[in-house]
Amino acid sequence: MAEKTDARKFYPIAEPDIGELEIEYVTDAVRSGWVSSLGRYVEEFERGFADFCHTRHAVSTANGTVALHLTLAALGIGPGDEVIVPTLTFIATASAVIYAGATPVFVDSEPQTWCLDPAAVERAITPRTRAIIPVHLYGHPADMDPILDSASRHNLIVIEDAAESHGATYKGRMTGGLGSAGIFSFYGNKLITSGEGGMIVTNDSALAERANFLHDHAMRPETRYYHSEIGYNYRITNLQAALGLAQLRRAPELIARKRQIMNWYREFLGEREDLKLNPSMPWAESSFWMVCALLPSRIDPASMMTELRASGIDSRPFFKPLHTLPPTRKYDNGGRFPIAEDLSRRGLSFPCGVKLTRQDVEFICSTIKRVLDNQTSRA
Ligand SMILES: Cc1ncc(COP(=O)(O)O)c(C=O)c1O
Known part of the structure; x- marks a missing residue:
């Protein structure tokens, strides 16, 4: 204020509004000694956030940008693939597509929602299109039904960039849980913050498992230091998750x-x-x-x-x-x-x-x- x-x-x-609960959880996380990416707050934040979005799974990440990149990587989207994004969005939406080696294809917005224009999406689809990333700009949901309809007719993946739309609903359903996956940001100016942080939510168990695997250097806990491929260090810390969980409770x-x-x-x-x-x-x-x-x-x-x-x-x-x-x-x-x-x-x-x-x-x-x-x- x-x-x-x-x-x-x-x-x-x-x-942000950092209250007593946030101080209590973060202090507890610090006192516990679990200051990196292991610790109970990471699991509780993931569970709580999946429940909040009414999805089966949530995978936490270091920020929203890498949540988007990790989703694309976990889905195998890469060179030669086109991904439709609105031209009016924060650059991270396109950066993640470029990190993945895919090509962003820009589409205009609708005047009534300020979000991706579904008719323009339909016109932008080519044989190389693999995914559409609608962004719920400034917290208002994109018109998802026609976008999901185009996606299902052309066999495309829909990843919601819900970085700005915590708690916003589309026809009564939580944004983030409407497509194949949704991503969130918990940067300090977001409605729920963990300082820096991000989350992927999805009902797709295989996608959640693959994202979990890749975000920790492609290593399974039971085969420590055996890496079958190159993954990423995209983990959130227990300290950030403690702050995020307290905010989520509120x-x-x-x-x-x-x-x-x-x-x-x-x-x-x-x-x-x-x-x-x-x-x-x-x-x-x-x-x-x-x-x-x-x-x-x-x-x-x-x-x-x-x-x-x-x-x-x-x-x-x-x-x-x-x-x-x-x-x-x-x-x-x-x-x-x-x-x-x-x-x-x-x-x-x-x-x-x-x-x-x-x-x-x-x-x-x-x-x-x-x-x-x-x-x-x-x-
Ligand atoms: C639409 C959109 N996508 C992605 C991001 C990236 O999130 P982060 O800053 O946590 O990396 C943001 C951040 O504000 C955003 O507004």
Whole structure:
């Protein structure tokens, strides 16, 4: 929430809520001496997270990026394979595909969800396509049914990038558990954090077993130091899992608070026709990981961010479409991505840490309105 800067409050974009339970579990993990990747918290975090997502299995990892890479590796996706990803996402979605040696194929977003456009997915499928990675952007679920339908007609794997959508539901079902596998991130700005950390969830026992094997140097505990292939060290630590488990126990409270914060933003900004807040489709319950708004085209988001910062309010631009970035633009096959480009150009995220109070949000919103009016009068 608020921290003092120059005798004024400063509102960061996101901040975790570390409570007594987190301190108790992490202290216990430290005291136990199990500080690396063995220890009871790793197992409990995995079990608890699988239950949370209503999946049979969960495999913990060092972060969300490697969770995605490990899933692709465990599924045998590699050179010669194409993987469909939205162009509007955090770069890790594509990095993991590139680590695996496969080719990311970018697809445009839908204006109503800001996520992968199912019709564009269908058009992007080729004989080399092996998988689709929908991203539940900023906590709002992608429209999964048509994506799953395309996947089953073309015999493709669907891996949900649920790094930002802890607790979000699609037609009443938890995101992460809708495709062949789902991955999560527990970075410090996420709804559930373990500092750094990630998780793969799946109902596929063979996939879970293979991911488990590969994430510990492809070594089976019963045949110590016998490695049948090159694996990875992608393990989470017991300390991180202790923090993650405490947060997971508080998940219903943290999710409810995020939704409350979004409701306060809607209450204080809802009347502004020049701000379009997060999507909220009738079939979805977003986790509202980030509180976002699309600005009118005439407003320069960078200038708005500078003015907000001067008033003690942190903000972030949207992700840059991956087909425009130096390491990934070579994967652009001349596609058109007008929706992703427009969202990226006009989008801003505002402070949304779970410790914000109604008063904080009221203050932030009145500042946003003032700054927007200033910017509009200058535009
Ligand atoms: C959509 C998306 N995918 C993957 C990741 C990667 O997660 P991590 O930072 O834990 O590696 C992130 C991280 O924020 C993300 O937003």
